[in-house]
Amino acid sequence: MTHPTILLAPDKFKGSLDAADVAHHLAEGIRDEDPRILVRRSPIADGGEGTVAAALAAGWSARRATVEGPTGLPVEATYAVDGARAVIELAESCGLQRLPAGRLAPWAASTYGLGQIIAAAVDAGATEVIVGLGGSASTDGGAGVLQALGGMILDRNGESVGRGARHLGSTTTIDLSAARARLAGVRIVAACDVTNPLLGPEGAAHVFGPQKGLRSNDLLVAEAGLDAFARAVCGPTRAGLSSVPGAGAAGGTGFALLALGATFRPGIDVVADLIGLEEQISLADLVVVGEGSLDVQSLAGKGPLGVARLAGSLGVPVIAVVGRNCLSPAQAAGGGLMTVLDLISLDPDPDRCVRYAPELLRRTGGQVARLARDRCERAPSLD
Template sequence: MTRVLVAPDKFKGSLTAAEVADALADGLLAGDPSWAIDRVPVADGGDGTVAAAVAAGWSPVAVTTTGPTGRPVTSSYAVRGSTAVVELASAVGLVLLPDGVADPLGASTFGLGTVVRHALEGGAREITVGLGGSASTDGGAGLLQALGVRVLDAEGNDVAPGGAALRRAARVDLTGLHPAARAAHFRLACDVDNPLLGPTGATAVYASQKGAAAEELVVLEDSMTRWAQVVRAATGRDDSRVAGAGAAGGAAFGAISVLGADTRPGIDTVLGLVDFPGRLAGADLVITGEGSLDEQSLHGKAPIGVATEARRAGIPVLAVCGRNLLSDIQLHSAGISAAYALADLEPDLRRSIRDAAELLRRTGCTIAASTAELAPLSTRGES
């Protein structure tokens, strides 16, 4: 009996990772009903991280919080024992901007802090935070404010939410920091090495992707500079140049400086949460994938992390994707024997997105029918 571990990420704009795994598994079993399929949806530390943990048996907890612009939203986190997995994207992410309208100066991470506080008050003492998909550049100030930290102006008033308001910050008061936050250990799932400030910092590299115009970039860099100064005065440490401090609009900076957080690559974090090494035991084949296999995939995306772990265990890996822009050499160097692209079945992008589940079922059936021997396979679906 062939044992197959199906471990895809989401197909962005089309299917969740769990939906991809289900469709692919249906196709595999249609092609060969004797196969034993283990479905392990994964993520790269951003959107889908909590869902991956829940699919692996963690318990979901719903919580009402505020989105990036302060509107109420329903978010969730995952818990197992005294450990919680929190996802920035599901609380204050770009996907939660009202009507998709960016607010680069006013967007805040306060809602993320509300979720973290809920987890802490529920007994969590190990907090993993997936940092992908941020809508704000506030240096983590909102996150900390939700946990009891006060950011004060020269008159002793609390500054408003958002990055721009931090230009007025004169002092950070840590005395109200939630006691549970002081005792907890925080880990950030983070795939970038940008510092908080400067030409490779949070503002310069990422704020324009969140809607900031040229003049707003100047405001935000000034704000982050001021924020770094007042945090240093309060904590006695300067983490503004630490690699990764600029992640998620500098949210990593606030968590590192005040909460003592450490960082770990996103996919490595998720694979640990879902016990991927344990699930690999006894597998004959691993199938991973994401919407687009491209150059970005090679830099910390989920399929490459899955393939790396499988290769260490000596298990062959196939990939499914909406489109494949990688060469044979790139695929094989990453540990992927073959890539099956939905674009080869349906070249029209809109139809491919709309019919992704059915196309994945067809792909799964093809894989099962053509993979009698799990030897190195030729690449398919290459562009």
């Protein structure tokens, strides 16, 4: 009997374990059950938090830069490089995770640090910069990014507008010539699965502002600030960039990157290319994906379901290992999943599931090994 090859390609279990740790504990469980099974690990991300880690796990090199965090305090942020390509995460420099003591700062938080990392990567020789959008702490429309790269954002008196959402409403004029000159010859790719525009009821302020601390009576003020910013960039009609799907991503940072000529790609597609996922899937008999919660949002093709779609195109079956499964069997099958194993079935207490996730993943790895071995015994291969 031949022994199967299993590719572990999980995303993070948010609030519990990062993707590499999830893959590690699953691999331990598989090897405990059957050490003859060949296990390969390729942790993934959906283009947001974890994208740099996925690139590093695939062999990219780490670089560090000291930049401004969301509230202006210095932070050391890591990005990944491979030749003239660089991968950057917004969350690493100015995301929610970088807020001092975790205190939300919806009016003061800025994306200036992200612009500083982009500048550092370009100064180091990058000609392609991939920016993972997600986990932002601000609703500044990406104004901080533009300022850090040399853009001039001015009020009616010709003075520079301060950082953060509180100052956007005073914007009257924007000059991006210096920022665009700095990025001449550089391709910017925004890895993003969000399709929200910058403005309106589905825009950055109304949909994502509450996550960053904006109260219901703040939303119209924040929207007005983004509107003034968009008018300065696009003209009085705000036509064009502000309505592009994804412009509202990361508190409007997608809009700023569009103004700099960025192209948008689905996050999982970007990550798949970075880590050579298609080739790795083609060498496997079974793929295991995973995330903290599998739900209807997952069906949009983000993260694990994006991997399942790719594996399906190559004829490789897929199992999902998740913290909690909110999909029906029909929905899971429609998403390309052969089986879904959830940790909550092993321990119905959500707090214990989080606390003992490593142990539960190891036990689930044993289940994965048995499923793989049973399929292998029933057929010459898992194809």
